[in-house]
Amino acid sequence: MPLDESFMQSPIDENDEAGLLRLFGSVEHVIYQNEENGYSICDFSTDRGELLTIVGTMPEVGEGDLLAVSGRWVHNPKYGRQFRVEFCEKKMPVGSAAILRYLSSGAIHGIGPKTARRIVDLYGDETFEVMENHPDWLAEIPGITLKRARAIAEDFRKKADIRAAMLFFRDFFGPTATVRIYKKWGSAAIDLAKRNPYRLCEEIDGIGFERADRMALQIGLKADSPERLESGICYLLGVNAQQNGHVCLPREVAEENAAALLGVSREQAKQTVDNLLATKKLHREVFSGQTFLYLPKQYEAETYIAKKMILLDQVCPAMDTANIGAILHREEAESGIAYAALQRKAIKGALENGVSVLTGGPGTGKTTVVRALLHIFEGMGERPVLTAPTGRAAKRLSEATSCEAKTIHRLLEYGGEEGDRAAFRRNENALLEETVIIVDESSMVDNALLCALLKAVKPGARLILIGDSDQLPSVGAGNILHDVIESNRFFTVRLDEIFRQAQKSLIVTNAHAINRGEMPDLTVKNNDFFFLPRSDDTAIAATVSELCATRLPKTYGEMGTAGVQVIAPSRKGEVGTETLNRVLQEALNPAGEGKVEHRFREIVFREGDRVMQIRNNYDLEWTQNNGVEGTGVFNGDIGTILEIRGHDSCMIVRFDEKTVQYDLNLLEDLEPAYAITVHKSQGSEYPIVIMPVGDRTPPMLLSRNLLYTAVTRAQTMVILVGSEAAIRRMVANNRQTKRYTGLSQWLRGTEL
Numbered sequence: 001m002p003l004d005e006s007f008m009q010s011p012i013d014e015n016d017e018a019g020l021l022r023l024f025g026s027v028e029h030v031i032y033q034n035e036e037n038g039y040s041i042c043d044f045s046t047d048r049g050e051l052l053t054i055v056g057t058m059p060e061v062g063e064g065d066l067l068a069v070s071g072r073w074v075h076n077p078k079y080g081r082q083f084r085v086e087f088c089e090k091k092m093p094v095g096s097a098a099i100l101r102y103l104s105s106g107a108i109h110g111i112g113p114k115t116a117r118r119i120v121d122l123y124g125d126e127t128f129e130v131m132e133n134h135p136d137w138l139a140e141i142p143g144i145t146l147k148r149a150r151a152i153a154e155d156f157r158k159k160a161d162i163r164a165a166m167l168f169f170r171d172f173f174g175p176t177a178t179v180r181i182y183k184k185w186g187s188a189a190i191d192l193a194k195r196n197p198y199r200l201c202e203e204i205d206g207i208g209f210e211r212a213d214r215m216a217l218q219i220g221l222k223a224d225s226p227e228r229l230e231s232g233i234c235y236l237l238g239v240n241a242q243q244n245g246h247v248c249l250p251r252e253v254a255e256e257n258a259a260a261l262l263g264v265s266r267e268q269a270k271q272t273v274d275n276l277l278a279t280k281k282l283h284r285e286v287f288s289g290q291t292f293l294y295l296p297k298q299y300e301a302e303t304y305i306a307k308k309m310i311l312l313d314q315v316c317p318a319m320d321t322a323n324i325g326a327i328l329h330r331e332e333a334e335s336g337i338a339y340a341a342l343q344r345k346a347i348k349g350a351l352e353n354g355v356s357v358l359t360g361g362p363g364t365g366k367t368t369v370v371r372a373l374l375h376i377f378e379g380m381g382e383r384p385v386l387t388a389p390t391g392r393a394a395k396r397l398s399e400a401t402s403c404e405a406k407t408i409h410r411l412l413e414y415g416g417e418e419g420d421r422a423a424f425r426r427n428e429n430a431l432l433e434e435t436v437i438i439v440d441e442s443s444m445v446d447n448a449l450l451c452a453l454l455k456a457v458k459p460g461a462r463l464i465l466i467g468d469s470d471q472l473p474s475v476g477a478g479n480i481l482h483d484v485i486e487s488n489r490f491f492t493v494r495l496d497e498i499f500r501q502a503q504k505s506l507i508v509t510n511a512h513a514i515n516r517g518e519m520p521d522l523t524v525k526n527n528d529f530f531f532l533p534r535s536d537d538t539a540i541a542a543t544v545s546e547l548c549a550t551r552l553p554k555t556y557g558e559m560g561t562a563g564v565q566v567i568a569p570s571r572k573g574e575v576g577t578e579t580l581n582r583v584l585q586e587a588l589n590p591a592g593e594g595k596v597e598h599r600f601r602e603i604v605f606r607e608g609d610r611v612m613q614i615r616n617n618y619d620l621e622w623t624q625n626n627g628v629e630g631t632g633v634f635n636g637d638i639g640t641i642l643e644i645r646g647h648d649s650c651m652i653v654r655f656d657e658k659t660v661q662y663d664l665n666l667l668e669d670l671e672p673a674y675a676i677t678v679h680k681s682q683g684s685e686y687p688i689v690i691m692p693v694g695d696r697t698p699p700m701l702l703s704r705n706l707l708y709t710a711v712t713r714a715q716t717m718v719i720l721v722g723s724e725a726a727i728r729r730m731v732a733n734n735r736q737t738k739r740y741t742g743l744s745q746w747l748r749g750t751e752l
Contacts, residue, residue: 229258488748
C-alpha cells in the first residue's frame with residue numbers, strides 16, 4: 001500500500017523528542033473503539049511489514065487509515081505485547097489504490113466497497129478534493145442521491161476536522177484533552193482556541209490555566225493581552241476556591257498574586273480587575289472597610305445561603321413553648337434517658353426555631369439529641385429527614401440512629417451535570433416534602449452543596465445543622481458551620497460534657513484534651529489510644545507497614561485487615577501519603593502472577609488495591625447487586641479494584657454496594673487509598689486509625705485541629721507512630737485554617 005512520503009523519513013522505533021517510540025503504518029482492523037472518548041484498539045501494519053496491536057486514544061480511526069503514532073511498548077498479561085499510543089497523527093491516503101482501500105473500509109459513513117469503487121473510478125486521485133469541496137458532484141454516481149452526497153461530505157469533513165484538531169493540539173495537550181476540546185467546540189475548535197486560548201481553561205474539564213497559558217504564549221499571544229490578564233485573575237480566584245476553600249479574596253491579595261502569577265505590574269492587575277468588575281465577570285463587596293472580590297457563582301451561592309437561612313428562621317411556624325416542657329418530659333419517660341441540661345436546651349431550641357445549630361466533640365451526646373428530635377418530630381406529625389454530605393457519613397448516621405439517612409445528593413435526587421455544577425431534580429421548582437432537615441457533619445458541607453440544599457427546602461421547614469466546629473473545614477469553598485456559629489444569628493448549643501460511658505475511652509478524652517491545647521495521654525498501654533515512638537521517618541514508615549501487614553491482622557483478625565486506615569498530615573515526604581501508599585501496596589498487595597496492573601502516569605494500579613475518588617464525578621455510572629443503576633461517584637469515596645481489563649481498557653472498582661467502570665485513560669480522579677490525608681478523611685470513621693507523625697512534616701500541617709480531626713475519625717483504636725515532640729507542636733499550634741468568606745457578615749446583617 002503506498003504511503004505518504006512524509007511517513008518514510010524515519011525508521012521504525014525512532015525516538016521522538018519526548019523519548020517516545022514512533023511508528024508508521026496503516027490500520028488493518030479496528031478491534032474496539034469507544035466513541036465517547038476515542039479510545040481504540042487496532043491491528044496495525046507498520047511500514048516495515050510488522051503486524052502489531054496498538055492501543056490508546058485515537059478518535060475516529062478506521063481501517064486503511066495511515067498513522068504516525070508515538071508511545072511505548074507495554075506487556076498485557078492476557079494479550080501480550082502491545083504498543084500504547086500517547087500521540088497519534090493521521091495522514092490521508094495518497095493515490096487511487098490507497099484511497100479505494102480507505103473508502104472501502106467503511107471509514108466514511110454512507111460509502112461501502114461498491115460505492116467506493118464507483119467514486120474512485122470516476123475521480124481517481126482527486127476523490128478527496130471532490131468530497132471536500134464539490135460534494136454535489138458525487139450525486140452524478142448511480143445510487144448516490146444529492147442528500148446522501150452531502151451526508152458523505154459532512155462525515156468526511158468531520159473526520160478531517162478531528163485530524164486537524166489532533167495535529168494542532170498535540171503540541172500542547174494529550175489526545176484525551178483534545179477529544180474533550182473537539183466534543184465541546186467541534187469544527188470551530190482550532191479557530192476558537194487560537195482567538196482566545198484561555199477559554200480552554202474556563203470551559204474544558206481537565207485543562208488548567210498553566211496549560212492554556214503555555215499554548216497562548218507559544219502561538220504568539222502577548223503576555224499583557226487583556227484575555228490573558230482577565231483569565232489569569234479569574235483562574236486565581238477559582239483555584240483558591242477549589243484548593244484553599246476561599247469563597248472570595250481581598251482585592252489587594254488578588255491583585256498582588258495575579259501580578260506575580262502573570263508577570264505584570266500591580267497597576268496592570270488593578271486595571272484588569274476594574275475591567276472585570278465593569279463587565280460583571282467579578283463581583284465586589286466591602287466588609288469592615290476591606291474590599292473582597294468574588295467570582296459570580298460564589299457570590300450568588302453565598303448570598304443565597306444567607307437569604308434563605310434568614311427566611312427559614314423567620315417564617316417557621318411558632319410552637320407553644322408551654323407544651324415543650326411536657327414534650328421533653330414524655331420523651332425522657334419513653335426513651336428512659338434523663339437528658340443533660342444542654343441536651344434539653346438543644347432539643348427545646350430545635351423545636352422553637354426555624355434554624356438551629358448543635359455542635360460538640362465526640363462523646364458529648366449529639367447523636368442522643370438527634371434520636372430524640374426524630375422521635376418528637378415524628379410524633380408531632382412532621383416529616384424529618386437525616387442527611388449528610390458523604391456516603392460514609394450518611395451510613396454512620398443511619399447506624400447510630402437506626403433511621404435511614406441519605407446523602408445530600410441522594411436527598412436532592414441528583415440527575416446529572418449542568419455546566420460545572422451538579423443538576424438536582426429537587427430545587428426551587430420542585431421543593432422537598434420534608435418539614436425538618438437535619439444535616440449531620442455540617443463542617444464538611446461547602447457553599448455549593450448547601451446552596452443546592454437550601455434551594456430545595458420549602459419555607460416553613462426547619463433546618464438543623466449538626467457537626468463539630470473544631471474539625472477542619474470543608475474540602476470545597478466555604479466554612480459553613482464556623483461562619484453560621486460566628487454570626488450569632490441563629491440558636492446554637494455547644495455540648496461540652498463528656499458522658500460517663502465515653503469517659504472510659506482514651507480516644508474521646510484525648511481528643512478533648514487536644515482540643516483544649518493539652519497533651520494527650522501517651523503512656524497508657526491497655527486502652528484504645530496508643531503511641532509508638534520512632535526516631536525518624538524511615539522507622540515510622542516501616543512501623544506503619546508492619547502494623548498494617550502483620551501485627552494488627554494477627555491480633556484483631558478481619559478488623560485488623562479491612563478496618564485499618566492510615567491517615568497522614570501530608571502528601572509529601574517519607575511519611576506522606578504518596579510514599580506510604582507505595583510502601584503499603586507492596587506490603588499488602590504485592591505484584592503476583594495473574595494479578596493484572598496498570599500504570600497511569602506515576603501510579604501503578606493493581607487488582608486488589610484500595611483506591612479513593614478524589615473529586616466529584618457526576619457522570620460515572622454505577623450498578624448495585626440488586627440491579628439498581630445510577631450515576632455519580634464523589635470526593636472521598638473509597639473502594640477496591642476488582643478487575644483490570646486491558647483489552648477492554650477498563651478498570652472495575654467496587655465502592656461499598658456500587659460497582660463502577662473506569663476507562664484506563666481517564667484515571668485522573670483515582671488515587672491509592674492505603675494512606676489518605678486528614679482532609680480526605682473528613683466525615684468518615686474507621687475502626688482503627690494509624691497516624692504517622694514525623695518531625696519533618698511541614699510546620700503548617702502540624703496543627704491542633706488537624707490532629708484533633710484525625711483522632712476523632714477512629715471508632716475503636718488510635719495508634720500514633722512517630723515523634724512526641726511533633727505531637728506536642730501540633731497540640732500547641734492552634735493556628736486555624738484561614739478562609740476568606742463573607743457568610744458570617746451577611747448573616748450578621750450586612751444588607752443583601
